[in-house]
Amino acid sequence: MQRIALIGAGFMGSHHAANLAAHPDVNFVAVCDPVLDRALAVGQQYGATATSDPAEVFDPSRVDAVLVASSTDTHATHLRAAADAGVAVLCEKPIDPSLDQAVETARYVAAHGVRAMTGFNRRFDRDHAELKAVVDAGTIGDVSLLQLTSRGPEVPPLEYIKVSGGQMRDQAVHFFDLARWIAGVEPVSVYAAGTALADPRIAEYGDVDTSAITLRLETGALVQIDCARRTGYGYDERIEVLGSTGMVESARQRTSSVIRYSAGAGHTAGMNPGWLERALPTYTAELDHFVRCLETGAPFDVTLEDGVRAQAIAEAATRSLRSGRAEPVEHPQV
């Protein structure tokens, strides 16, 4: 049984809280939020102690691990606090908006020997994991091409866009991680082309809402990613991997298996309305992996180094958006 505290009782925090409360091997001991009322609300619902002071949470006598789901700019601070306290940590991406700070933080945590996991939840998508298993089994031979589609239903509020870091760091970064994870090798360069078609004001912030990205991997294999902020048809995520002897696809998921036929037409269910509907089970599976690793001592499947690596690709992709050419990808050592 792991005693786990939650930092951040906002939108995602409340979903994490529900998962913590439901997990049979978790004792959900405390919840911390700078807005005490939010912490109290969540704490009351699940019988966890509420606080607005993170120091109360990083106490190894009360807590085995902390789940950090607070605002992006606080992640590094909490990670360092976990390192200082010797408490394991599962932290949402990114480690820090600045790649340099992210690297420093990851090194700090590593130096303290504290177990830390980055919250790349999409790795815990059941279908993506099944696809990864097919690739790993060698069933499609050597990987030569990956295609990843990442499309959101509608443009987020411009206030969010402004502080998001841009489409590469905010949206594409999940798929940079998936590409590395599935292919099992690092990218050497990235080219990104973007456009602001969904809302021209996005261009005023120097950002894009539709982009086409190409990675070249160490093996020579190529990766194509398309990212869109607005589909008009819901949330769409799919992955395709071409190998030397076959292909495997984690196809777009419809929300039901009901099909209607009328004259000359078939009518099926569509996509999920938003990413959350698709992603909810991934958070459950992610937490389960975290807890299982804590209990068995097995290494996490997603480390802080993974967080740093994906972030480095996002930096290079952001440069490429401006330069119009393929940019080399750094691989910071952690």
Add this chain to the structure above:
Amino acid sequence: MQRIALIGAGFMGSHHAANLAAHPDVNFVAVCDPVLDRALAVGQQYGATATSDPAEVFDPSRVDAVLVASSTDTHATHLRAAADAGVAVLCEKPIDPSLDQAVETARYVAAHGVRAMTGFNRRFDRDHAELKAVVDAGTIGDVSLLQLTSRGPEVPPLEYIKVSGGQMRDQAVHFFDLARWIAGVEPVSVYAAGTALADPRIAEYGDVDTSAITLRLETGALVQIDCARRTGYGYDERIEVLGSTGMVESARQRTSSVIRYSAGAGHTAGMNPGWLERALPTYTAELDHFVRCLETGAPFDVTLEDGVRAQAIAEAATRSLRSGRAEPVEHPQV
């Protein structure tokens, strides 16, 4: 908040217990099983009082409703106890192995004005409910033909088969209920042909393991049901409704959306290994409906009368298996 007790802490009881514990509007107060240790195990896990004495459960000062998931032969007794105590009840099918007893019991409960629901969980299958909504909306016009497929992965233990009442009463009965529910009208006759191909010993018990059933509804519409005890490919359930202007299908569900392609072939996920994997969410939705109706006073979607009606079809179908002709269906008034 509804205070609910569970009767029956066996295989299905333990699933119901988990649902009761997880439901936000349920206070899971007590669990009763003739084997006290089973009751204690479940009670301890979820913080419910354990007992082997049903009388402790039918106490309106402690309990608002009871979920009956005990052995089939005890259902009628518990339903009558609920009626006597004035406690609402959700009871697994059948009401009683004997149709006459079932009718008497349903009348007894009705006479006491107690709210009672039959556990036809498949009505709460998300896809089937979506299909039903399409039919009800008139999108496919007037119903002319239903096709229902009910196929289990492998023959249950012969000990189970012996006491099951036969394929019509044990397996097909769920689909008799679905047919009535979807079409919204009653059957007037039923023809059933059966065979024991999966295990010839089933024939020795006068039972069948593969059957083809035809219902004629009051409107003249027809229903085809195929029931198999053994598929070799997992659990398969599907429904198709043909109307005067179109068709709607609740198609077979694959366990993932991963597709692999090799030379000349595609490889997809298959069916669920067994009925439980498909059915688990239906029990959650069923309980949610029960609780919501208790809280709002809305009528249940599945009444004891529905349980009686489906059972009457199963009786007629069992007669038809022997007579080789279409048998009239009774509609006992409750």
Add this chain to the structure above:
Amino acid sequence: MQRIALIGAGFMGSHHAANLAAHPDVNFVAVCDPVLDRALAVGQQYGATATSDPAEVFDPSRVDAVLVASSTDTHATHLRAAADAGVAVLCEKPIDPSLDQAVETARYVAAHGVRAMTGFNRRFDRDHAELKAVVDAGTIGDVSLLQLTSRGPEVPPLEYIKVSGGQMRDQAVHFFDLARWIAGVEPVSVYAAGTALADPRIAEYGDVDTSAITLRLETGALVQIDCARRTGYGYDERIEVLGSTGMVESARQRTSSVIRYSAGAGHTAGMNPGWLERALPTYTAELDHFVRCLETGAPFDVTLEDGVRAQAIAEAATRSLRSGRAEPVEHPQV
């Protein structure tokens, strides 16, 4: 190179004519129709001699084989003429509206040692043939259940219905043949329930437009067939075979692979508007089989006996519609 004549230059005759003209190993020598102008029109288009006198066609010095696509009541006469002339024949179903006459005719042809094939074109549907190959390979084990769906887009003209012989003889007969062919064994009994929902006037002719049929095969395996004259969504044909170790399906075919997604919905192509759009390639494949067998001496895959056998099932099914019970199926020897 086979010299082939066509009898019947009507609707289907003109499709057969196009196939005869296009086949590389066929010399389309003559076309015969009681309406000479129709014969002339077809003959001119494809360079075949036109006549209204069948005697000119049954001339082994000019013709190796005859394709009979004339009206149903003339089939037996032409089959006997082919037998007398010693000319091979491919004849559309049925051999004769009367089962007795059909049996007599088949025996007559057999006695003359003339090669004759019945035009059960659906056996030459590419997907159905692939399904049959899977069954024959033993991949799904022993057959326990077949499901066949045969649904037309709209009720044919009542004038046609009146003389069609009824839904069993006119529509279901193709699927009786498919069931025998796929299972590789004979039915012992048939139950049919029917209703006239699409057009009540059909009931006045003692016919039905929607029916649910159950066959019991010699092995104990069961067959379900659903036949509808009106779908509202086009022509729908599908087959499913359940075996002891798996299942194989010749699924409904959509007319394209284009899929559109809008908010909450997917939109696919639908079914073919009518049976002809689906069936056209089967006539080409059927002719090809006929010609190949003529050239190699191999036996036809569909004999007159097959025609008689399917017709005998249709007779029993027609009796069952009235009797409300399973009727035994005769197996006339040819």
Add this chain to the structure above:
Amino acid sequence: MQRIALIGAGFMGSHHAANLAAHPDVNFVAVCDPVLDRALAVGQQYGATATSDPAEVFDPSRVDAVLVASSTDTHATHLRAAADAGVAVLCEKPIDPSLDQAVETARYVAAHGVRAMTGFNRRFDRDHAELKAVVDAGTIGDVSLLQLTSRGPEVPPLEYIKVSGGQMRDQAVHFFDLARWIAGVEPVSVYAAGTALADPRIAEYGDVDTSAITLRLETGALVQIDCARRTGYGYDERIEVLGSTGMVESARQRTSSVIRYSAGAGHTAGMNPGWLERALPTYTAELDHFVRCLETGAPFDVTLEDGVRAQAIAEAATRSLRSGRAEPVEHPQV
């Protein structure tokens, strides 16, 4: 009725010959090939005059139009001869291996007022045309992203690769044309990344066998194309168009609708073994369009200018493979 001659009686020529012979509005008058025996063989089969002298073919008193399917280096010569003779022409791509020569040739033909069509057969793929119609109808709103997949089953012979002009000019060019056609606007720049994974010797010729291409269109919309020479699973072609209000896909086509289920798995048909199996109907439809336009005077859907434009993209893409940056696309005026 159009009198049409064929130049080129090789592999593709023989398919064109069969289409010419089968088209009801075509009089297939002559076939020309430098290897007279090949011309004779085809001519004999279809009753067309055979010659090795192109001059006999460009004779407006005998021929209304010429279909050029000869080797690539002869296209320009035959196009100019058609211009000189005033004979309409359908010419396979490219107009000439040299873009400059192609532009000159197209201008020459235009200056002579001769009707000329480029053989971009994939525009006549039934599904792609249906997708185009959905886009044109505005059903998915403004186009923001296209994804095109072009994958061949196995690496062509190295002798072919050597003289092919490279993957951009040989394979991708068809999809450059499809992108222009579907989007209805021109590209302004192209980025291409390539790799030789299927056969390293391809790199020795300065070519690639796997590539990821990004086009930026005038509207700001983006296009992703992935090209592979070897799939291991057959020929794979698909198109996806994302618009502002929805998405439409011309999905990968399986060769049948047969599905088999075994324990935990579904088994479907796969892709076509090669491009020809998929493309054959497009040649028939392409010829039909050509003939219909000749008969009605309607403009061709694919002009020589289209051929030039696609070729200009291929040139820029080939430059980008080397430069590692997005290259501007020229739009030569014809």
